[in-house]
Amino acid sequence: MAQAIKIRQASSPLKASCHQCSLSNLCLPLAIEDNDLDRLEDIVQQGRIYSRGEHIFDQSTPFRSCFAVKSGSVKTSIITEGGEEQVTGFFMPGELIGLDSMSSDSYACTARALERTSVCEFPVGKLEELTGKLPELQHHMYHLMSQEIQNSHQLALLLSKNTAEERIASLLLSLSSRFQRRRMSPTNFSLPMARNDIANFLGLAVETVSRVFTRFQNQGIIRARGREVELLDIEALQLVTREFARQGCQS
Amino acid sequence: MAQAIKIRQASSPLKASCHQCSLSNLCLPLAIEDNDLDRLEDIVQQGRIYSRGEHIFDQSTPFRSCFAVKSGSVKTSIITEGGEEQVTGFFMPGELIGLDSMSSDSYACTARALERTSVCEFPVGKLEELTGKLPELQHHMYHLMSQEIQNSHQLALLLSKNTAEERIASLLLSLSSRFQRRRMSPTNFSLPMARNDIANFLGLAVETVSRVFTRFQNQGIIRARGREVELLDIEALQLVTREFARQGCQS
DNA sequence: CGTCCAATTTGATGCAAGTCAACTTGTTAC
DNA sequence: GTAACAAGTTGACTTGCATCAAATTGGACG
Structure with a gap:
C-alpha cells in the first residue's frame, strides 16, 4: 500500500x-x-x-x-x-x-x-x-x-427479459465488436474476465455460464478453452440473441 | 395525429x-x-x-x-x-x-x-x-x-440479484421518497402506473406483482386498493429490501 | 345504470436456472 | 517439478417465478 x-x-x-x-x-x-x-x-x-x-x-x-x-x-x-x-x-x-x-x-x-x-x-x-x-x-x-x-x-x-443463452451470446458479440473497433480479430480473442465476473455481470450463476459455454461449443457456434474464445458462427450467435424476439412476433 | x-x-x-x-x-x-x-x-x-x-x-x-x-x-x-x-x-x-x-x-x-x-x-x-x-x-x-x-x-x-418481493419493496420506497421530496405524503399516494408497467419495469410477470401486493397487504406492511397505496410499515419495507443482504453476511 | 373491455386477482402447473456437491483443470509459488 | 489452491466444469436436485386459465373488479361510455 x-x-x-x-x-x-x-x-x-x-x-x-x-x-x-x-x-x-x-x-x-x-x-x-x-x-x-x-x-x-x-x-x-x-x-x-x-x-x-x-x-x-x-x-x-x-x-x-x-x-x-x-x-x-x-x-x-x-x-x-x-x-x-x-x-x-x-x-x-x-x-x-x-x-x-x-x-x-x-x-x-x-x-x-x-x-x-x-x-x-x-x-x-x-x-x-x-x-x-x-x-x-x-x-x-x-x-x-x-x-x-x-x-x-x-x-x-x-437481465429482465432474456435467457442465459441470450445473455451470453450478447456479451460475446459485444466483446467481439469492441475488439474489432480496435482492429483486432472479432472472432478470435481472449476474454479479459473470469467466468465468475461474466456470471455476476449477467445475473447468472457461474455454473450456468459454464454450461452455456459448453452447449455453444457442442453446437459448433464457438470454440472455448479457458479464456481463449473463437467465434465460429457469428450469425448463429446473432440468431440466439434474437431468439426471444422471434418467438414474440411471428409474422 | x-x-x-x-x-x-x-x-x-x-x-x-x-x-x-x-x-x-x-x-x-x-x-x-x-x-x-x-x-x-x-x-x-x-x-x-x-x-x-x-x-x-x-x-x-x-x-x-x-x-x-x-x-x-x-x-x-x-x-x-x-x-x-x-x-x-x-x-x-x-x-x-x-x-x-x-x-x-x-x-x-x-x-x-x-x-x-x-x-x-x-x-x-x-x-x-x-x-x-x-x-x-x-x-x-x-x-x-x-x-x-x-x-x-x-x-x-x-434485476439480477433480488427477489420479486425485494424489487417491489424497492420501487415502493423509491416512489415514497420521490413524493416526499415534493412535499407530498410519503406514505399515502396513488401509483401513477399500471401493474403491467411495474411488472415490466421490474422484470416480473403481472401476476407476480399482484401476488406480492396481496402478500404485503396480508402481512400488514401496506394497504393497496387498485392504484391507491398506503405504506403502513416503512421499516418493514426497508427490511425486505435488505433481506437478501442480511442472509449473505450474517455477522 | 347496465354494457363492454381492460386491468387485476387468484389458482394450478411446468420449467429455467439456482444450489449443493464432487471432480477436473489451470496457476502460482517454492 | 510438484504442492496447494483457485477457477472451471459436470451432474443431481430444488425452487421461485413464469405461464396458462379462469374469475373478479373497475372504468369508459352510450
Whole structure:
C-alpha cells in the first residue's frame, strides 16, 4: 500500500501524449480538433500501471478523476450494504471510466484491473473547466454519458427479459465488436474476465455460464478453452440473441 | 395525429416562467443563480399538455429536446426489434427526460404520459450552448446524467440479484421518497402506473406483482386498493429490501 | 345504470436456472 | 517439478417465478 502510493506520486506529473496515442480515434481526443488537443494534453495525467486485481479507485472514496483505459481492461462494480457485488461494466482500451460518479463527491463504484492495465487520468475539475471552453468536447462528454445510460438500459433489458443463452451470446458479440473497433480479430480473442465476473455481470450463476459455454461449443457456434474464445458462427450467435424476439412476433 | 401537430405548433412559442415554477428547487433551475435564470427561461418552451397514453416523443425519431416534467408523470421504455418492451424509468415532476438520447440523432426511447401531464421543453442545441456558458449548469447536467447512470445500475442490480418481493419493496420506497421530496405524503399516494408497467419495469410477470401486493397487504406492511397505496410499515419495507443482504453476511 | 373491455386477482402447473456437491483443470509459488 | 489452491466444469436436485386459465373488479361510455 505504502509502496503503491510512492509509485503513484513519482509518476503522477508525467504528461501523456494524446497526439501520439494510438487510441486517439476512440478516446476523448476523438471529439477535438488537432490544435485543441494540446489543451487536453495539459490536463491529462499519465496514470501508473496496475497489475491484475489492483484497484484503480474505490467506491465511496473521494471522486477526483475519470480514467481512460490505455491498455489492458477494467471491471467496475458496485457493492451493496450487505456486501453483494454487482459488476456494472467491462472497459477496454479507449473507453472512459468514472462517468457514473460525476454526480457525487465520491466514486459510485469500484474499478479494478482485470489484467496488467495502464490508464490516463482526467482530473474532473480541470475536465469540466475544459469542456466549458470546448463545445465539441462538452458535446462528446454528453455523448459518452448518454451512451453509458443506454448501455445500462440494454443491460437491464437483457437481465429482465432474456435467457442465459441470450445473455451470453450478447456479451460475446459485444466483446467481439469492441475488439474489432480496435482492429483486432472479432472472432478470435481472449476474454479479459473470469467466468465468475461474466456470471455476476449477467445475473447468472457461474455454473450456468459454464454450461452455456459448453452447449455453444457442442453446437459448433464457438470454440472455448479457458479464456481463449473463437467465434465460429457469428450469425448463429446473432440468431440466439434474437431468439426471444422471434418467438414474440411471428409474422 | 394531424390535430396533435396543430396544437403543438400553436402553443410552441410560449415561454415558461422558471422564476415562478414551484419545481425550481428540483429541476434545472436548481443549479443556477437567480440572475442567470433568465437565460434558461429564454431557451425553455412551455410544452403542451399530454393526456394519458399520449407519446411525448418516440424512439428513433429525430432527437430535438429534453423535457422536464411539470405535472403528471411519464414512463420511458425501449422497444427491441422483436417488439419487446422494456420500461426503463418512471419520471415525476421536476425530473428530466431524454438524457439517454444525447448520444444520438434520434431518441433512444419512447416517452409517454401515464396521466394528464405537462412538460417544459429544452431544445438540445440551445441547452448545450447555454451549459457551455454557465459552468454550474454544465455541472448540473453532468450530475443529472451520472445520476441516471447510477439509477440504471441500481436497476440492473435489482434485476439480477433480488427477489420479486425485494424489487417491489424497492420501487415502493423509491416512489415514497420521490413524493416526499415534493412535499407530498410519503406514505399515502396513488401509483401513477399500471401493474403491467411495474411488472415490466421490474422484470416480473403481472401476476407476480399482484401476488406480492396481496402478500404485503396480508402481512400488514401496506394497504393497496387498485392504484391507491398506503405504506403502513416503512421499516418493514426497508427490511425486505435488505433481506437478501442480511442472509449473505450474517455477522 | 347496465354494457363492454381492460386491468387485476387468484389458482394450478411446468420449467429455467439456482444450489449443493464432487471432480477436473489451470496457476502460482517454492 | 510438484504442492496447494483457485477457477472451471459436470451432474443431481430444488425452487421461485413464469405461464396458462379462469374469475373478479373497475372504468369508459352510450
